[in-house]
Amino acid sequence: MRNMMSKSALLLASGALLAAGSVHAQTDRSDWPDNFTVGTASQGGTYFVYGSGWANFIADELNVSGGGEVTGGPTQNLALVHEGNAAFGLTTMGPAADAVNGESPLAPGLKMDNVCAMFPMYETPFSITALEGSGIESISDIPDGARIGFGPSASTSDTYFPAMLETLGVNFDRRNGGWSDLGGQLQDGLIDVIAFAAGIPIPAVSQLEVQTDVNIIEFTEEEVQTVLENFPVAEFMIPASTYQTLEEDARAVSMWNFAIAGCDLPEDLVYEATKATMENNDRMMSVHRSAATTIPENIKHNTVLPFHPGAARWYEENGYEIDEALIK
Structure with missing residues (x-):
């Protein structure tokens, strides 16, 4: 009986080590930034409340320093993320379409190809x-x-x-x-x-x-x-x-509005941020009640921006299909 118990304990311990190793492998942070900013909009608007609240939530969940930044809103956020001056941002589908087509009023002629979709926000x-x-x-x-x-x-x-x-x-x-x-x-x-x-x-x-x-x-x-x-x-x-x-x-x-990320951000970072957001809608609702529509079923409303590979991985793992042409 003692030998059987020892073998069981050994198997359990080995399993725990393997699980820990697997988690560590999935969340290797060696290439993660030390901190991040989220482009929001002016104070007094929903973007500022939603974006700042989401930034704080992700900072706590992922144990990375981060926060919301006051900006001019969706059009400027696209430029900030494209240029790498903000890791994340919030935008709307109209300005996003203009940006990827090189028709942004902030940078006419520049096709912003370093902007990827993460998750749907709200209308x-x-x-x-x-x-x-x-x-x-x-x-x-x-x-x-x-x-x-x-x-x-x-x-x-x-x-x-x-x-x-x-x-x-x-x-x-x-x-x-x-x-x-x-x-x-x-x-x-x-x-x-x-x-x-x-x-x-x-x-x-x-x-x-x-x-x-x-x-x-x-x-x-x-x-x-x-x-x-x-x-x-x-x-x-x-x-x-x-x-x-x-x-x-x-x-x-x-x-429709979507959260965006720099396409060059580490895949695991965006995966973990997307996972935390999509799996904690109650927490998002506590940030702002418009987050009632911050759910994976609404990814269908993005037909403009490519999805970040990290975000796409979470959706595909959880049974949500994304057209291959819409993955960076």
Whole structure:
């Protein structure tokens, strides 16, 4: 009996050593960076909250120093990641398509081929907010020459929303700034409207409706169709539960967001970061509730960027198919 127990103990010990060796082999950190940054956007927007929270989560999970960085948003994040000035970033499919085709407004002619997709985040609705006292209750109510804040320069909102409103016949005075700053300007009467493109709930809007009465303006069915015909967006409904102000779902349009990584980052690093994110949706939801759609089933919404080999490995190991042509 003693010999049998000894053999069993020896087998268990050997198995533990082999398992430990396997884990070590899969997470060899010799080529990992000492720290990382995540390109987000301006303070007061969902990108900043989501990106900074995700950076802290990954830093804790992988025991690597890292954090979110305030940036101009999706378009600048593509450039930062491509150039290696940020390891990770958050972007939207419209600016991503422009970047890989050499049509980024920040670097015309430069095809950004060092940007890889990691995981889906959420849809970005395009929505409009005005003070209730302004009398603006629809897009057609926006007066000629209205001062409209479109977010940070070169952001998704600033890139697409002005063109959308021009297509809908709105004439305006264009303003830029961080979402929190624009919220303050709206409340102080320095601008008339904010045209948001950000994950919901938008912190700046939630703060505004606590401090004053606002109108969250929806698109008409005809306006949605006009925008769909002219821009890379999809139909979207903002749930009434998103804001205190809404009494029913509000019609809008949206664009998908993805987390991105430098294609030259170590495969194991991106694998482990993707694994932690995809296997801990509850933790991601605690970062921002828009992460409800940060799930692997939504990788299908990326048809623009190649997936990083590390991210692709996790998806394929877990039964999610990716077209070989979309893997770097």
